[in-house]
Amino acid sequence: MTVLRKGVMAAEKAPVEIYQTPNLDHPSLLIGWQTHELGKLASTVIHFLNERMGGREIAELKPFGFYSFGGIRFKHDLVQIPVSHFWACEKKNLLIFKSDEPEFEYYQFLNTVLERAESHFQAKDVTTLNGTFSFIAHTQPRRILTVFNQNEFKEGLQGYDIEELTWEGPPALSSYLLWIANRRGIPGMSLWVEIPFYLAESEDPQAIKVTLSFLNKRFNLDLDLSEFDLRIRKQHERIARLREENTEINDTIRRLENGLMLNDEEQSKLTKEVHDLLKEEK
């Protein structure tokens, strides 16, 4: 096989500004996307990790070429600008990258993240944090579905409470990242944590806790996650009150609890009611 012509190297076009060199020894890299995240999973997990483990912002991937900048987005009345930052949690030897999903040049973006994580910080493996829609009730347990890019890596993570995903269809950005990571020889996994569809737009503390519990065990983080028990209980109480007041919603959730499917209208109604409830009581 012959490669006739190489493209411009991604790193040349999309430099990463490194503010400080952390004291990390072949860390694991955690990645979360905040653009279309479900249940506020990745951003909450990363925020919690950084806060509890003294994560320091150490580098930024410059956004030029990856976003349109034809204007500015806003959400909940707040201006949003795409950001892509690396943090270092030196105590637990973790490298974290949180970013908006790029709009253009996906390959260059993902390749640059991995290239810098590898060459500057000697990252040894990568884990992406994602939520996935599920037709379960909020009262049911959240499963963690997983995708690995190397069989050896998968074999090495037996014994955790995770399940294997099987899927053929349009790929998420995390799958594209795992594919590129594998080409670079970096072992990787994606966690796809179930989020009840009607909590996708809100926070799902139960899914967040399940994710953190996995990371706690995998990386020996020694984190106290009890605050999430409180957040879960509060959310359950709020929805329980809604169920008491609204028999239709109660019936809809009960059907989910019994493993029954809902039609589109029922799904939309439940999503709206729960979303409005949780928004009101913030």
Added chain:
Amino acid sequence: MGIKLYKKPDLEKPMMFVGWPGIGNIGIIAVNALKDILRGEEFGEIESWDFFYPRKVFIQNGLLKDLEFPSNKFYHARTEKKDVILFIGEEQPAFGGRMYASGEKAYEMANLVIDVALQFGCQRIYTSGACVSPIHHQMKPRVCAIVSSEELKEEVTRTSNTVLMSELEGRSEGEGVITGLNGLLLGVAKKRGLLGTCLMGEIPDWLSGASFPYPRASRSVLEVFAEILGLQVDLGFLEKIEGQIEEIVESFYAKFPSEMKEEYDQRKSKAPLKPGPITVRAQVFIDDRFKKGGDGGGESPS
């Protein structure tokens, strides 16, 4: 990212025929058919991942098996007289759901194709696409040509059913734009010293926004390809799809009010100089199922 060649066929001054999707998929159908007629053998590809977001992921029992990208493949074939390279790109590298490539990625892709052409000593490149014209759908589509140098003008009009763009009614200046890579490739070829011709099969203006292919125009382009290569080919294999599309188009035509039909039928004897109100009126009769959310463009000369 780059070009991956599985082998290096021994070719003598090959001609290159290139096809990407566009209006009515006229060019890509023609090039694909030529590949099948010549029994083209795949010998390389342009690596896709820097140009396209993958279409599909295959995950089995928790293991990511592969990603599927739109393909960009090179084939070679030999006729009695000539060596041929064919390049077929399943998609144009475009942003935001647009069909046509533009900007740096388009330029890069065009250069990669030309890299292969030059490596194998190619001197001629043919792209093809659609020429949106105010013609009647029952007329045989002509092939409109744009060339990269004066010397090719005479040569191209020697082939049957082919006219230069400036010879088309109302386009005496021969001006316009060929959107996307079917056009850009010619510009890059010219810059790098290759002769290039774009052969565009006519498609009735009111059908340019339809989502289905227009194989009658592909046939016209394919006939020109065959003449260039000195081939005697039976294009009967196109009849089935031509028949299917004709049936759809005739069903729209049948719904035209009689006075509109009368006006439209005048196109059979004399094509109007420019698309007129009837173009827009006719588009109304295209069933919603067959309308595409287009981004304009195409190989439409202005």
